[in-house]
Amino acid sequence: MQLPNFESEARRLRYEALGIGSVRRNIETILVAHHADDQAETILARLANNHRGSGLTAMKLSAQIPECRGIFGAYESGKFMDPEYEQSSGSYVGGPEEGGITVQRPLLDFPKSRLVATCRAGDIPWVEDKTNQDHTLTTRNAIRKLLSENLLPAALRRDSLLKFSENIRESIEDQESLANKLWVASDARFDLRSGCLTVELPDPELIFKREWSWWTFEWKQQICKLYLRSLGQCVVAHETMRLTSLERALEVVFPKSFSNLEHPREQMMVEAGGVIFEKAKKSGTSAEWIVSRRPYSFGDAPIPMPVPAEHLAPGRTIESLRSPNYLMDHTQLWDGRFWINIRNLGQETVFVVHLLPKYLNRFKKGLPQEKRKLLETLLSQVAPRKIRWTLPAIVLLRRFPPRKKSGPKHKYSPIKGNLFRNIPTESDMETRDEQPLSGDNTPGADNSYKPLGVVSTSTSDPVKEKTGEPATKMISYDLGIMYSEEEIQDAEIIALPTMGFVLDEWKDKLIWDIKHKKLPLQGFQSAQWPNLAEYPHIVRKRAESSRLPTRPEESYNDAWMEDLE
Numbered sequence: 001m002q003l004p005n006f007e008s009e010a011r012r013l014r015y016e017a018l019g020i021g022s023v024r025r026n027i028e029t030i031l032v033a034h035h036a037d038d039q040a041e042t043i044l045a046r047l048a049n050n051h052r053g054s055g056l057t058a059m060k061l062s063a064q065i066p067e068c069r070g071i072f073g074a075y076e077s078g079k080f081m082d083p084e085y086e087q088s089s090g091s092y093v094g095g096p097e098e099g100g101i102t103v104q105r106p107l108l109d110f111p112k113s114r115l116v117a118t119c120r121a122g123d124i125p126w127v128e129d130k131t132n133q134d135h136t137l138t139t140r141n142a143i144r145k146l147l148s149e150n151l152l153p154a155a156l157r158r159d160s161l162l163k164f165s166e167n168i169r170e171s172i173e174d175q176e177s178l179a180n181k182l183w184v185a186s187d188a189r190f191d192l193r194s195g196c197l198t199v200e201l202p203d204p205e206l207i208f209k210r211e212w213s214w215w216t217f218e219w220k221q222q223i224c225k226l227y228l229r230s231l232g233q234c235v236v237a238h239e240t241m242r243l244t245s246l247e248r249a250l251e252v253v254f255p256k257s258f259s260n261l262e263h264p265r266e267q268m269m270v271e272a273g274g275v276i277f278e279k280a281k282k283s284g285t286s287a288e289w290i291v292s293r294r295p296y297s298f299g300d301a302p303i304p305m306p307v308p309a310e311h312l313a314p315g316r317t318i319e320s321l322r323s324p325n326y327l328m329d330h331t332q333l334w335d336g337r338f339w340i341n342i343r344n345l346g347q348e349t350v351f352v353v354h355l356l357p358k359y360l361n362r363f364k365k366g367l368p369q370e371k372r373k374l375l376e377t378l379l380s381q382v383a384p385r386k387i388r389w390t391l392p393a394i395v396l397l398r399r400f401p402p403r404k405k406s407g408p409k410h411k412y413s414p415i416k417g418n419l420f421r422n423i424p425t426e427s428d429m430e431t432r433d434e435q436p437l438s439g440d441n442t443p444g445a446d447n448s449y450k451p452l453g454v455v456s457t458s459t460s461d462p463v464k465e466k467t468g469e470p471a472t473k474m475i476s477y478d479l480g481i482m483y484s485e486e487e488i489q490d491a492e493i494i495a496l497p498t499m500g501f502v503l504d505e506w507k508d509k510l511i512w513d514i515k516h517k518k519l520p521l522q523g524f525q526s527a528q529w530p531n532l533a534e535y536p537h538i539v540r541k542r543a544e545s546s547r548l549p550t551r552p553e554e555s556y557n558d559a560w561m562e563d564l565e
Contacts, residue, residue, distance in 0.1 A: 007138045015067035019074030022065075022101050023328050034059055034105045037112040040158040041143050043165050048139075053243075057169040061108055065101040069239065072331035073324055076100040076518040077339055093498050094537060095192050095516035096524070097339055111158070179226035182207060183521060187543040190234065190524060192516045193498040194383040194391060195337050197234050197291040198280065200543070204257060220257065224250055232275035233520045235293045237302075237336030245273035253277055253289065276386075293337070295386045296354055302335040305352040307342045307394075331513070334392055338498070339515045346509035348396060350494065355393045359493040363393075366503055375501055382499070391498055394510065395491035 018030060042058045068074040079099025107115060119126050131137055135145040146152050154160060185207050188199040204224055205212050212220065225243045228250070232241050249272035250258040269278040271294055280288040294300075331341040334352060344350055353359075364372050379388050495502035497512045524539040 007140060012067045015065060016071070019065050019068035019071050019101055020328070023071070023073035023078065024325055026324065027101070028099075029102045029104055030065065031104050031106060033107055035107045035110050035112050035115055036162060037144075037147065037158060039108055039165070040147055040161045041140055043161045044143050044147070044156065045140060048143075053168075054172050056165055057172065058165050059105060059108060061106075062102060062104050065103050068101070070333045071328065072333070072339060072341075073099070073328045074101045075333075077331075077515075078324065078327070080515055091497070091500075091510070091512045093193060093500065093512075093514045095339075096190075096519045096539065097515045097517055100518070175222055175226055178208075178223045179230065182224070182227040183230060183523070184544050186541070188521075188524075188541045190516075190519065190539050190541075191382055192537040192539065194387055195235050195293060195516060196383065196387055197231060199231060199289055199291060201253065201287045201289055202543070203287075204254065221247075221250060224254060224257070228253065228277075229273075230521055231291050232273055235291055235337070236274050237293065238274065239336075241273040241275070248272055249275075249277055290387075292387045293335075293390045295389050301354050304395075305332060305334060305340070306349055307344045307352065308349045309344050309346055327513075333517070335390075337517055338392060339513075339517065340392065340497075341513040342394070342497075343511040344509065345511070346506065350510075351395050351397065351491065352392050353395055353491070355389055355391045355493075355496070357389070359393055359395060359491065360388075363493040363496070363501075363503075367501070371501065375496070375499065378499055391496065392514075393493050394495040394497060394502075394512075395493050397491050 022028075022030060039058050043056060046055055046058065064076060065074055072078060077097040077099055080095060080097050116126075118124075132141060132144065135141045147158055150157060182202055182204060185202040186199050188197060190197050204220070208215075215223075222243070225246045228246050229241045229243060232246075233239075249270050251260070252267045252270040255266070267279075269276065271277075274294045276290075276292050276294055278290045278292070280290055327341060331339050334340045335354070340352060342350075342352070364375065367375065383391055494506045495510055495512075497510075497514055502510060519539075521541070523541040525541065
């Protein structure tokens, strides 16, 4: 049987194996032998698939390993350093994470013919995949045949494609460099407990001065969209945001520059690309905004993550549970934002879900009055209003009625011995402006992300279908038991881990390491984190006093502007 997506599946499995193997062997960099011919094939394949923008810059000389999203230690994680974390033997919340495996492509500028000639001259053996010779096997093989035999017009041959991609890359780098100047001039703080960014936005007209008056409206839009996207990617669950989704946000966040109205009405909030931009309610003229994840809608919330009970073997310590291999096998990327590793030393399976009002109300009743007031104060400061409903909570199902055995539906990895992560492939996540967002309720959106441990979901209960009762959403886990959505919602919360609160009877049974994902923006200053319930966990970034390098007056000329455009 031939798989319709054989090429992308083989690539995913190959890089996943490389990522897992590298973490286990403490390898931080992988060298791959992609060459200029491979680059041209990639560009042409992406053109054929309607990629746009940065998707046409193709492979980079150095980049994070692809296809490993959700694998701790391989994907932008595993190198977080904090003395308090190293010394702690209990629960910990902090971050942001750092690290990951880097892929280097040192041969990317050399054509295959030159590499083959070099190997022959030095009597160096090499290996080629025999399946590459069958041009009917995969799309890339067909493209390889067209390029190698010069069967395409000159504009679509290797050198033209490489030049085309290089021009796009330079243009995008110029735009990103200008957008970064807005970030340099921003004052920001990020709360690691709620995943919420507070930023004082600069006025782009004051930052760019004379250049702003010369740029086209479309160029100004592009620069500010890139800036807003960089802010949004700190808080969203998915990896990419469409620039086209930020049109409305520009008008609200920068009304003076982008509103069509002569006297635009001030708006306090706007949603764009799964991100909420909300103006802080404070006096003065400060343009301070709170950037947070959009509250969950139907089909958007992370599926409950099971944490089975485990018991420490004799002689095994908590410190041994922080080894790279253990962390990779047991740390999961929850909601694309928090790396969560929980040791459940109790007798029952617990679940990580997003916080719901009914959970919180019951939880408060189980706390002493002093702690209840402290929690209310902390939530009002750290996760006000709807932001709190995006926080992770640890819950316990008090009843376990088995609905239906999931049977052999689960699929075990031959590499890792664990369930496969059902996540979008790297080819699905390539940056292109017209691609639907993961988690968006739009036609064609990829909502397939499931945390490790989830076997399958079913939208109906076969028992109720036969009896004519209303269908109930069913959720299946690797525990072999299927639960209804009502039962998941009828759970009892036992801990708010990022807030540092846990019921007394579970204090000695739950130990967690929770670290926020790596932030795409630079300049945040980390700190040593004290007790969560007493001090906020915040990383800060101060606006630089010399916001922009001054350009000599004579260098403001038409030639410089033409280069940018």
